[in-house]
Amino acid sequence: MIEIERHDxxxxxxxxxxxxxxxxxxxxxxxxxxxxxxxSLFGKAHTVMAEGGIAASMGNVNSRDNWQVHFRDTMRGxxxxxxxxxxxxxxxxxxxxxxxxxxxxxxxxxTKDGKISQRNFxxxxxxxxxxxxxxxxxxxxxxxxxxxxSLQQEDFAQYGDYEATLKVFAECTITxxxxxxxxxxxxxGYWRETGRFIRFDAPAVVLATGGxxxxxxxxxxxxxxxxxxxxxxxRCGAALINMEFVQFHPTGMVWPPSVKGILVTESVRGxxxxxxxxxxxxxxxxxxxxxxxxxxxxxxxxxxxxxDDPDNNRRPPELLPRDEVARAxxxxxxxxxxxxxxxxxxxxxxxxxxxxxMKRLPSMYHQFKExxxxxxxxxxxxxxxxxxxxxxxxxxDPDTAAASVRGLFAAGEVAGGMHGSNRLGGxxxxxxxxxxRRAGLGAAIYVDSLGGRRPSVREADVEAAAQRAISPFRxxxxxxxxxxxxxxxxxxxxxxxxxxxxxxxxxxxxxxxxELQQTMNDLVGIIRTAAEMELALKxxxxxxxxxxxxxxxGHRQFNSGWHLAxxxxxxxxxxxxxxxxxxxxxxSRGGHTRDDYPVMDREWRHVLLVCTQHTTGADSSVHVGxxxxxxxxxxLVDLFEHDELRKYFTAEELPGRTD
Amino acid sequence: MGDQxxxxxxxxxxxxxxxxxxxxxxxxxxxxxxxxxxxQATQAPDLAVRWxxxxxxxxxxxxxxxxxxxxxxxxxxxxLPPPLPVTVTPLRxxxxxxxxxxxxxxxxxxxxxxxxxxxxxxVQPGEYxxxxxxVERSQEFRKCIECFLCQNTCHVIRDHEENKASFSGxxxxxxxxxxxxxxxxxxxxxxxxxxxxxQNEHGLGFCNxxxxxxxxxxxxxxxxxxxxxxxxxxxxxxxxxxxxxxxxRNRR
Numbered sequence: 001m002i003e004i005e006r007h008d009x010x011x012x013x014x015x016x017x018x019x020x021x022x023x024x025x026x027x028x029x030x031x032x033x034x035x036x037x038x039x040s041l042f043g044k045a046h047t048v049m050a051e052g053g054i055a056a057s058m059g060n061v062n063s064r065d066n067w068q069v070h071f072r073d074t075m076r077g078x079x080x081x082x083x084x085x086x087x088x089x090x091x092x093x094x095x096x097x098x099x100x101x102x103x104x105x106x107x108x109x110x111t112k113d114g115k116i117s118q119r120n121f122x123x124x125x126x127x128x129x130x131x132x133x134x135x136x137x138x139x140x141x142x143x144x145x146x147x148x149x150s151l152q153q154e155d156f157a158q159y160g161d162y163e164a165t166l167k168v169f170a171e172c173t174i175t176x177x178x179x180x181x182x183x184x185x186x187x188x189g190y191w192r193e194t195g196r197f198i199r200f201d202a203p204a205v206v207l208a209t210g211g212x213x214x215x216x217x218x219x220x221x222x223x224x225x226x227x228x229x230x231x232x233x234x235r236c237g238a239a240l241i242n243m244e245f246v247q248f249h250p251t252g253m254v255w256p257p258s259v260k261g262i263l264v265t266e267s268v269r270g271x272x273x274x275x276x277x278x279x280x281x282x283x284x285x286x287x288x289x290x291x292x293x294x295x296x297x298x299x300x301x302x303x304x305x306x307x308d309d310p311d312n313n314r315r316p317p318e319l320l321p322r323d324e325v326a327r328a329x330x331x332x333x334x335x336x337x338x339x340x341x342x343x344x345x346x347x348x349x350x351x352x353x354x355x356x357x358m359k360r361l362p363s364m365y366h367q368f369k370e371x372x373x374x375x376x377x378x379x380x381x382x383x384x385x386x387x388x389x390x391x392x393x394x395x396x397d398p399d400t401a402a403a404s405v406r407g408l409f410a411a412g413e414v415a416g417g418m419h420g421s422n423r424l425g426g427x428x429x430x431x432x433x434x435x436x437r438r439a440g441l442g443a444a445i446y447v448d449s450l451g452g453r454r455p456s457v458r459e460a461d462v463e464a465a466a467q468r469a470i471s472p473f474r475x476x477x478x479x480x481x482x483x484x485x486x487x488x489x490x491x492x493x494x495x496x497x498x499x500x501x502x503x504x505x506x507x508x509x510x511x512x513x514x515e516l517q518q519t520m521n522d523l524v525g526i527i528r529t530a531a532e533m534e535l536a537l538k539x540x541x542x543x544x545x546x547x548x549x550x551x552x553x554g555h556r557q558f559n560s561g562w563h564l565a566x567x568x569x570x571x572x573x574x575x576x577x578x579x580x581x582x583x584x585x586x587x588s589r590g591g592h593t594r595d596d597y598p599v600m601d602r603e604w605r606h607v608l609l610v611c612t613q614h615t616t617g618a619d620s621s622v623h624v625g626x627x628x629x630x631x632x633x634x635x636l637v638d639l640f641e642h643d644e645l646r647k648y649f650t651a652e653e654l655p656g657r658t659d
Numbered sequence: 660m661g662d663q664x665x666x667x668x669x670x671x672x673x674x675x676x677x678x679x680x681x682x683x684x685x686x687x688x689x690x691x692x693x694x695x696x697x698x699q700a701t702q703a704p705d706l707a708v709r710w711x712x713x714x715x716x717x718x719x720x721x722x723x724x725x726x727x728x729x730x731x732x733x734x735x736x737x738x739l740p741p742p743l744p745v746t747v748t749p750l751r752x753x754x755x756x757x758x759x760x761x762x763x764x765x766x767x768x769x770x771x772x773x774x775x776x777x778x779x780x781x782v783q784p785g786e787y788x789x790x791x792x793x794v795e796r797s798q799e800f801r802k803c804i805e806c807f808l809c810q811n812t813c814h815v816i817r818d819h820e821e822n823k824a825s826f827s828g829x830x831x832x833x834x835x836x837x838x839x840x841x842x843x844x845x846x847x848x849x850x851x852x853x854x855x856x857x858q859n860e861h862g863l864g865f866c867n868x869x870x871x872x873x874x875x876x877x878x879x880x881x882x883x884x885x886x887x888x889x890x891x892x893x894x895x896x897x898x899x900x901x902x903x904x905x906x907x908r909n910r911r
Contacts, residue, residue, distance in 0.1 A: 137716075142803075259713075508700075510700035553704055
């Protein structure tokens with residue numbers, strides 16, 4: 001038996017972005033002892049990179065806005081594949097969640113009458129995004145971080161200990177969830193700083209780990225986005241849905257190569273920026289799909305009038321949902337009408353005075369100035385699609401955020417369903433807050449329901465998790481724990497792992513990750529075909545086998561190679577889910593575009609693809625099943641015109657509605 | 660293919676270490692962090708480095724590059740022309756954990772000691788009203804990405820470990836200024852004087868306005884001019900401060 005640092009909590013939240021922090025605040029305010037565990041320093045989570053804003057129908061700029069309009073926009077953006085109950089809760093609760101941030105100290109940009117200002121964004125009918133310039137994510141993360149601190153100050157006043165009931169475990173990675181009789185009992189992980197193991201005994205775990213973008217080569221996502229929560233859920237028996245839907249944001253930087261993929265906020269287009277090809281043509285007018293034909297302007301004149309007179313003109317097609325714009329850019333580049341470095345031009349310089357650009361888009365100005373030597377107030381940017389967000393995630397109950405495994409909850413990007421086949425810009429930050437709170441609430445209620453009968457962690461599971469975590473170290477060079485050099489020998493049963501390591505070719509985790517990213521980018525990217533995805537699955541299979549021989553050097557103290565080796569198996573698992581589900585869905589919809597099945601098919605709208613993992617021996621494989629969507633509640637169906645619904649729903653799905 | 664450059668990276672831990680030389684490929688448009696990543700992938704797989712967004716938004720990859728506190732992700736190689744080698748060392752003010760990673764927990768302790776925002780009593784969520792020009796002052800300070808470069812460069816603590824207990828550093832003095840300038844912060848009503856706290860509990864008096872913090876801020880926040888000096892001026896009413904007097908005289 002090895003000695004492992006142990007902590008007991010009511011609720012363990014994995015991830016310290018918007019969803020995780022909001023969940024932790026809720027659980028703590030309901031009196032639960034709560035731990036937040038995150039891979040990075042506190043306050044560095046990926047939420048910080050969100051730029052444009054938080055969608056909430058407060059109606060501060062256009063008083064016609066309300067939750068029903070927001071709900072409709074969200075369903076349209078997701079091509080009606082969304083979990084309608086989640087979309088409903090989201091649209092209804094987003095304003096309260098934003099207002100609440102002000103009571104935590106947030107300072108949003110203001111309207112003339114002193115309310116929270118709201119900006120236009122793709123797919124949103126009215127100006128709806130609460131924002132702070134183009135650094136809204138930073139404001140959100142800092143506000144929630146400071147709210148956590150304020151709760152800790154309350155604890156200090158009461159107990160003399162800042163961390164009495166709410167503690168952040170920063171730079172700590174969870175590698176396995178521990179279950180007992182099909183219910184969550186705890187979590188196992190390691191401190192990045194020392195490499196020492198840590199275990200949490202807790203009846204409720206909230207996954208708030210974000211996305212999977214690091215499985216792709218060109219991505220706007222940070223290193224943390226390795227699909228940890230998706231994989232943790234799979235491994236403990238929960239299901240993932242909608243994994244075939246991956247959002248490629250239309251505007252990422254394309255030059256220089258080292259910054260390829262870094263996000264260029266949609267606010268550039270929301271504030272008037274236009275897309276042009278090498279022939280200086282605003283090409284988006286050629287790409288308005290039939291389902292949106294009556295909602296978007298057909299001439300530049302009408303589009304330009306819309307900014308000042310939105311009631312009497314239709315929106316510019318640059319503000320179509322992200323999937324449409326990303327595909328259009330992809331087509332222009334393929335047709336040789338791209339920019340010199342393989343993107344298209346995004347121009348704000350001829351649309352707004354330099355001063356206004358600097359005020360509204362300060363980070364974009366600095367980003368281009370400092371990384372690409374481009375002055376966006378004087379010249380156009382070069383942009384192209386970049387992997388940005390995964391719509392798919394853990395299947396959850398909309399009201400409680402509970403997964404199918406008892407005691408497991410998920411919120412934010414790691415949860416699936418809310419955004420259907422494509423997420424609207426601005427709906428992510430609001431999703432984090434609405435479902436982060438619900439997950440914290442759901443977890444607290446669940447813990448109460450257990451009374452004193454909590455599942456107990458099995459010691460054998462802890463030892464197995466320790467084995468798995470340590471397996472990448474090679475013999476000879478490995479793992480001399482500074483404070484306890486005997487830890488390794490104790491953790492590893494004599495013989496087994498050691499012998500395995502010696503007779504195989506060691507694999508470099510960095511190179512395996514690069515191969516994985518290239519494979520996903522080339523073969524399961526923005527445009528997909530069956531042949532390419534079958535090839536991808538073969539390569540993933542091969543990579544998974546090679547990953548079993550991954551070997552790292554050095555010792556366990558802040559060893560980046562080791563960390564990557566452990567993250568790699570998560571990336572491989574989610575990549576397989578994406579590829580298998582994408583191969584199965586023989587239509588094109590939202591963030592899933594098939595060259596061999598280019599049309600949206602009504603018969604696929606009501607079908608969810610559900611990924612589960614099955615383990616036999618040392619290997620495990622992903623299984624894709626089908627599940628029927630729950631039919632939309634009648635009062636929500638009535639929010640739409642029949643003619644619009646007919647574009648998405650089969651005749652049998654629209655009972656009582658005749659032509 | 661790119662050019663070869665000489666890199667000197669500090670490697671070691673709390674017990675000591677030294678600069679290790681590497682010859683490494685550098686391509687057009689790359690930043691220092693790209694090259695550090697290439698070192699990890701090809702020559703030093705266990706090289707410890709903190710980073711997250713690689714877009715200048717999270718403030719994780721702070722280090723000293725040729726002696727200057729910088730974000731590695733925002734320092735382009737083209738600004739460090741050959742033939743001089745590129746030297747990358749960890750932040751000097753904080754204890755080294757390993758290689759380029761330092762223990763920045765000092766900052767999180769200080770953050771906790773600043774009394775949080777106090778919501779105005781009787782104003783319901785959704786009823787907050789503030790004018791843009793009134794929020795802008797605090798908004799400038801909220802651009803802070805907490806890279807801790809200002810903390811690292813501030814001479815009050817850079818070579819004076821003994822001052823850490825009584826000095827919170829520019830980042831957290833600025834946080835106090837931000838709350839003090841928040842249009843709806845109700846600290847006054849709670850009987851809390853934020854300016855006095857800055858002076859008495861967070862060591863504002865240590866600052867002698869050399870503006871080193873402002874110089875290294877990657878967000879170009881005017882920490883000294885807009886946060887620290889105004890607070891010092893108002894504290895001067897509470898407490899005699901010869902430096903402020905000097906400053907005022909110079910400004911006339």
